[in-house]
Amino acid sequence: MRGIEIRQYAPALATGCAGTALGIFEQEPYGGLFMAVAALVLIKGRRTAACVALFLIVGCALIPFNRASSFTNPVAFLLSGLGALWLVSIWRQRTEVDQSLVDARLIVESMPGLGWATDDKGNFVYVNPSVVDYVGKSTEEFNTTGRTGLEAVHPEDSDRVTQAWLTSMRTGTSFESVHRIRRADGDYNWFHAYGRPHLNERGDIQGWYGTTIDVDEKQRAEQRLAESERQLRTLIDTMPVMIWCGSPAGEPIYQNPKLLEYLGATTEQIRDNNFGVVHAGDMAGFQSTWAECVKQKTPLSLICRLRFNDGTYRWNRVTAAPLLSDTGEIIQWYGTNVDIQELHQTQEELRENANRLRLMLDTLPASVWCASPDGQPTYFNEPLMRYSGVSLEELRGANGSGFAPMISRLVHPADAPILKNRFEQSFKSGEPIALKYRHRLADGGYHLVDCRARVLRDCHGRLFQWYGVIVDVEEEAQAQAQLQKAQHHLELATRAASLAELSASIAHEINQPLVAVVTNSSATEKWLEAVPPNLERAKKAARNSAEAANDAAEVITRVKALFRQSGGAKSPGNLNEVIEEACVLLRERIAASRCDLRVELQADLPQVVFDRGLILQVLVNIIQNAMDAMASLNGSVRLLVIRSMRSGGDVVVDVRDSGTGLHDTEKIFEPFYTTKHNGMGIGLSICRSIVGAHEGRLWATPAEPFGTVFCFSLPGSGGEP
Structure with a gap:
């Protein structure tokens, strides 16, 4: 039994023990009840406590009664009873406390x-x-x-x-x-x-x-958060960026060492005079902008001059953004300062250079334009806008995209399709642009212009920007037209003189046989009128007339052979070689006529038996006719395409031009019919005769959308190409 429990029961035990002792002294049995109660309360084992209590009750019952005393009996009884009741009361309180401890332990252990x-x-x-x-x-x-x-x-x-x-x-x-x-x-x-x-x-x-x-x-x-905060603070303090924080009202509360070093100030100095580091010329704008941002809770972004640690002022870009709570209130401002002094100086220099360049472009006697890689116009200089009577904004507002609005509004309708195709091809491939077309003027008229453009590429070879120039060549074209007209008249006069000389030569060659025919005919007539008629002499004169007539026919045959160039030897060959030779012979004239020549030759053509000189004459004549048909286009794109191909057992060669076309594709092959001012009308007739002599065919068809295609075919020899 623990000492603390004995101390709790000590008063009750003392009282009960006194009553028990008095009862035993007086031979009273009342103390047995107290002893039984004490055993039940103090002995932990319930069976043991019950046995002891029963033993005490029986023992007390065996004590002989002494009824002589009248004072002792009540006192012993009261003391024993009081001690027993006191023990029971303490025991009950102790039991309740123990139950509370059990409940508390159950709570603690749970x-x-x-x-x-x-x-x-x-x-x-x-x-x-x-x-x-x-x-x-x-x-x-x-x-x-x-x-x-x-x-x-x-x-x-x-x-x-x-x-x-x-x-x-x-x-x-x-x-x-x-x-x-x-x-x-x-x-x-x-x-x-x-x-x-x-x-x-x-x-x-x-x-x-x-x-x-x-x-x-x-x-x-928390450790991770603290470590993250430490790393963040270390990063903020060591990174080469000026960082600061502000209160919800915009007052400075933190500046990283980089910013303090840059400004040459302490945190207290900045807190006392926040705007003292701002240039006087920028302070009012800075304060009003910052106050408006704080009021509207919007980010700040401005450029101003801040005082450097050496006392000079340098341009800075100041940016800040608020951290907002869930309710939209500002928790804190976070901002950065970036020194842009060198950038600002560079931008000023670039701005000055751009102004000088713009002034130079606006004073050049040429029209300059720029476009994005996909062909969207980005710049027209002043001369171009005055020349065309439109502004860049007006063209951008028109329907379409890229250069389509400009072409539809500023280019002659006849030149617009070719110009559009060429521009689209160059914008895709990056090929330089060089062509002439008729440009609409501010007064509604059209002038011939020379348009040239090249593309600027970046370091990776990608298209970056198109730069172009437009030069008015109307006067040059008119002068060239006058020169061509004079050359045409001179050529006509030369051909007339040559034709007169040829006619005189032919007349001279035929005149002699005809004179002989007339003379011999007159002699024959005289010899027959004689009496008697001299038949022998008449026959001889007739024979002389016949011989003179034959001489005249021979002259005509030789002249015809001269025009037809007949009599050459034929041999197997490849028509592609003749086409290439014709292009070489006419190379200078093709370049002078500013034609865009495209040659498309099929590689596996069969051999053809032909007279190389005559077929070369046919090709040269057809190519020259094609260039003549495009000479009057006044700067429009001149496309000349020569192709060869197999068609069944024949070889077909076609020459295509982008001229104005023909009204009658059969009449042009008739002798002495021509559509040219200086033509004699016998070239295509001779060409058809030459092709026909090779068992071939020569014809013409209209090209789409404009122009003419001349084709001739020759039968293949069946040999390997």
Whole structure:
């Protein structure tokens, strides 16, 4: 039986024992009841207590009664009864307390934390099962260590926790500590320990009661957060960017070392005079803009001059953004300053250079334009806008995209399709643009212009920007037309003189045989009129007339042969070689006529038996006719295409031009029919005769959308190409 329990029952035991002793002295049995009650209350074992109580009652019953005394009986009875009732009352109170302790222990043992209790010396008197499960030790094992269980605390935290525990025990204040405790498997978790002292009525510490809550996840999260904050602060303090923070009202509360070093000021100086580092010329604008941003809770972005640590002012870009709460209130401002002094100077220089360049472009006697890689116009200089009578904005507002609005509004309808195709091809491939077309003027008229453009590429070879120039060549074209007209008249005169000379030569050659025919005919007539007629002489004169007539026919045959160039030898060959030779012969004239020549030759053509010289004459004549048909296009694109191909057993050659076309594709092959001012009308007729002599065919068809295609075919020889 513990001493504390004896002390609780001491008054009741003293009273009952006095009554019992008096009863025994007086041979009274009343003390037996008290002794039985005391046995039931104080003996823990219920069976043992019942046996002892029964024994005492029987023993007391055997004591002989003494009824002589009249004073002792009531006193012994009262003392024994009072002691028994007192014991029962204390026992009932003790039972209620024990039940409360049982309930409290059940609550403590059901708690998720580690519950514990110590005596006034700090020795553990109780640990809940959670402690035993976590640490793997019971109360007795804790107390045997000599350190009140602190050996389970992490070595790095042990001294701190010991000092806090001893301080609490010495001062009687509450104990609180966050430290690591070793699990049964050797790992450590963070716990928050909290204990309070239990005091008696006199204020003396009777013991300590506390709990230890697992805060490992929270502590590790706080450690990670603290580490992140440390790294962030280190990053902010070491990064080469000027960073600052402000209060919700816009007052400065933090500047990183880079910013303080840049400004040559301290945090206190900036806090006392925030705008003192701003240039006087920029201060008013800065203050009003910053106040408006704080009021509207919108980000700040401006450029101003700030005082450098050497006293000079440098251009800075100041940006800031507010951190807002869930309710939309400003929590804090975060901002950065970036020194853009060199950038600002460079931009000013670029701006000045751009102005000078724009002034130069606007004063050039040429129309300059720029376009994006996909062909969207981005710039027209002033001369071009005055020349065309439109602005860049007007063209951008028109229907379409890219250069289509410009072409539809500023290019002659006849030249627009070819110009559009060429521009689209160049915008896709990056090929330079060089062509002439008729440009609409501000007064509604059209002038011939020469348009040239090249593309600028970036370091990766991608298209970056198109730059073009348009030069008015109307006067040059008119002068060239006058020159061509004069050359045409000169050529006509030369051809007329040549034709007159040829006619005189032919007349001279034929005149002699005809004179002989006339003379011999007259002689024949005279010889026949003679009496008698001289037949022999008449026959001879007739024969002479016939010979003279034959001589005249021979002259005509030779002239015809001269025009037909007949009589050459034929041999197998490849028509592609003749086409290439014709292109070489006419190379200079093709270049002078500014035709865009495209040759498309099929590689596996069969051989053809032909007179190389005559077929070359045919090709040259057809190509020259094609160039003549495009000579009057006044700068439009002149496309000349020569192709060869197999068609069944024949070889077909076609020559296509982009001229104005023909109204009658058969009449042009008639002798002396021509559509040219200086033509004789016999070239195509001779060409058809030459092709026909090779068992071939020559014809013409209209081309789409405009122009003419001349084709001739020759039968293949069946040989390998």
